[in-house]
Amino acid sequence: MKKIVPILIVIALVIGAIIYFKPAGVKAEASQSYARLVPASAIAYLELPDFEGTAERWKGTALAKIAAEEEVAAFLELPSTNLRTRAQGIPLLGQLQALEAKSAFLSVLSLDKNSPKILAGFRFNGDKEALDAALAEVRAQFTRQYPTAATSVDAHREHFIESAATDQFTLASVVIGEHYLVATDPDILREAIDRLDGEEVAVPSLADSELFLACLKEVPTDGEAFTYLWMEPVAERLLAMMEMSGQAMTPDQRANFEALEAVAATTRIQGSDLHEKMFIKTSPGSPQTPELGTESMMLTSEDTVLFFASVMDLPETFEVPDAPGADPTGMLSALDLWLAGMEEQGITAETISEAFGKEFSVTIDWNELSAQPTVLVSVEVADFEKADTLVRAMAASASGLQAPAITEQDGATLLIFPSLGMMNLSPSIALTTGRMIFSMDGETASKAIAQVAAGKSTLSENSDYQSAMKGLATANNAVGFVDTKALFERSYSMLRPALFLGGALIPGASENVDFTKLPGTESISQHLGPVAYSSNASDKGYVVESTGPVTMNQLIFVIVGAAAGAGIQQALSQ
Numbered sequence: 001m002k003k004i005v006p007i008l009i010v011i012a013l014v015i016g017a018i019i020y021f022k023p024a025g026v027k028a029e030a031s032q033s034y035a036r037l038v039p040a041s042a043i044a045y046l047e048l049p050d051f052e053g054t055a056e057r058w059k060g061t062a063l064a065k066i067a068a069e070e071e072v073a074a075f076l077e078l079p080s081t082n083l084r085t086r087a088q089g090i091p092l093l094g095q096l097q098a099l100e101a102k103s104a105f106l107s108v109l110s111l112d113k114n115s116p117k118i119l120a121g122f123r124f125n126g127d128k129e130a131l132d133a134a135l136a137e138v139r140a141q142f143t144r145q146y147p148t149a150a151t152s153v154d155a156h157r158e159h160f161i162e163s164a165a166t167d168q169f170t171l172a173s174v175v176i177g178e179h180y181l182v183a184t185d186p187d188i189l190r191e192a193i194d195r196l197d198g199e200e201v202a203v204p205s206l207a208d209s210e211l212f213l214a215c216l217k218e219v220p221t222d223g224e225a226f227t228y229l230w231m232e233p234v235a236e237r238l239l240a241m242m243e244m245s246g247q248a249m250t251p252d253q254r255a256n257f258e259a260l261e262a263v264a265a266t267t268r269i270q271g272s273d274l275h276e277k278m279f280i281k282t283s284p285g286s287p288q289t290p291e292l293g294t295e296s297m298m299l300t301s302e303d304t305v306l307f308f309a310s311v312m313d314l315p316e317t318f319e320v321p322d323a324p325g326a327d328p329t330g331m332l333s334a335l336d337l338w339l340a341g342m343e344e345q346g347i348t349a350e351t352i353s354e355a356f357g358k359e360f361s362v363t364i365d366w367n368e369l370s371a372q373p374t375v376l377v378s379v380e381v382a383d384f385e386k387a388d389t390l391v392r393a394m395a396a397s398a399s400g401l402q403a404p405a406i407t408e409q410d411g412a413t414l415l416i417f418p419s420l421g422m423m424n425l426s427p428s429i430a431l432t433t434g435r436m437i438f439s440m441d442g443e444t445a446s447k448a449i450a451q452v453a454a455g456k457s458t459l460s461e462n463s464d465y466q467s468a469m470k471g472l473a474t475a476n477n478a479v480g481f482v483d484t485k486a487l488f489e490r491s492y493s494m495l496r497p498a499l500f501l502g503g504a505l506i507p508g509a510s511e512n513v514d515f516t517k518l519p520g521t522e523s524i525s526q527h528l529g530p531v532a533y534s535s536n537a538s539d540k541g542y543v544v545e546s547t548g549p550v551t552m553n554q555l556i557f558v559i560v561g562a563a564a565g566a567g568i569q570q571a572l573s574q
Contacts, residue, residue: 033207038107039205043233045105045226046106049226051103060272061269071519072523078512079512111234116184118183150166163186174189214281261541273549274548282542293359297309306483307481308481355390376438376444377439412453414449428444473534475536478544500515
């Protein structure tokens with residue numbers, strides 16, 4: 001993989017830069033899919049079909065409106081200035097504006113020997129001199145890094161392929177009219193040239209692949225970005241890596257993973273929102289999960305800021321990793337003891353699968369007057385008597401915890417454990433005829449029992465929820481909702497002082513970000529709306545959709561990234 005890094009940097013720099021510096025006044029024609037240039041055996045494919053249209057549509061998005069707010073613009077001024085300064089120091093970026101790029105693509109054709117074969121390119125105004133000027137510094141830097149690289153120019157019919165070969169890799173490029181193509185193998189490039197010229201090629205293109213066409217029936221290529229992933233070679237590589245690391249899957253897990261044939265996704269801008277649609281194609285006859293019910297919606301309230309419900313397959317066994325260093329906190333050891341205590345009482349994985357169904361949900365409520373949110377996690381109950389036996393066994397096996405207080409409420413069983421030290425948390429379990437509900441305090445669990453008894457779904461009657469879900473298919477596998485406006489207003493008010501203090505304490509932070517100019521809450525929250533998510537399963541696979549100021553996947557990426565960044569920063573400061 002290390003051998004291919006320089007190539008990826010060059011290709012990503014060229015494509016990324018032309019996107020970043022795309023002039024607003026350049027009119028782009030409708031783009032033909034580059035899939036016709038890529039062989040059918042492509043493992044991964046990314047297409048950005050319309051830079052100009054995307055740039056125009058972006059102006060109306062919630063994110064663009066947030067960035068245009070005076071307070072936000074003032075906060076972004078310093079990092080933006082630093083970014084422009086660094087960009088001006090790279091001659092390539094300064095030259096690419098003249099190319100008037102229209103569209104681009106990137107494809108990975110092989111993962112052999114840790115050296116991926118790549119074909120990429122972009123469409124521009126056809127000005128060869130401007131292209132040569134834009135690539136001049138890249139070529140100069142390449143020569144400095146690889147002084148012994150052998151360069152050549154070879155003719156392929158009326159076209160000229162420029163190549164540079166090192167002991168590690170080869171990079172070949174060609175300009176055909178308004179198309180610039182680059183590949184890590186001259187033969188791949190010759191094949192792409194023939195396809196672009198309309199010549200007959202023995203190997204079918206990705207545009208003719210039955211698997212690719214099946215994905216296009218569910219996810220069209222038009223929009224801001226389209227991605228495609230052929231799962232078979234990816235799955236083979238991942239399974240091999242897992243087995244080498246001693247983390248092999250169970251037979252059922254492996255079968256489900258190998259049933260994945262392809263993943264395709266497209267992102268569109270619709271008004272102020274982003275819309276993401278993904279199709280996960282599975283092999284014919286793959287077992288499908290049961291349909292999602294609506295009972296978990298009864299756990300929502302007027303203060304719900306996040307709700308997610310899905311169906312899942314319970315594991316056949318529960319194993320705790322015993323690798324050295326895998327349990328720095330001691331939590332896994334405590335879990336192992338707890339599971340051992342459960343087994344002593346006759347509770348096994350089979351007992352659990354018989355007691356519970358396959359539906360689970362997470363509900364987060366956050367009242368505007370509360371300092372922190374409340375969290376409910378629920379699991380569907382299939383057999384109340386077995387679930388009741390299990391819950392009481394859980395209480396008896398909770399090593400290190402005092403015995404819980406057990407009460408009855410509205411026909412449900414409520415277990416409240418004593419407060420955990422200074423954290424003021426009282427883990428609680430509520431068991432109704434249809435749900436087992438976990439919370440971190442007894443009051444929240446008691447309230448959940450009352451909501452289930454009332455049988456009313458508050459969130460489904462929420463106008464924001466109804467509006468957000470209107471553009472998505474009715475979910476039968478998973479559904480999600482995030483009130484980003486309320487969530488941001490509650491959390492930012494707490495995080496803002498911490499960000500200000502952190503900016504003052506972190507060395508060098510003030511050189512890139514002026515934390516004294518943190519924007520006010522309303523300058524951002526006024527543009528935020530709900531995020532909606534749905535997943536539908538069929539005999540073809542899964543269709544996953546999300547819409548909002550950001551999509552659910554993007555929101556998860558930001559949250560996970562922020563948490564990881566905070567963890568890394570904390571580790572570096574120790």
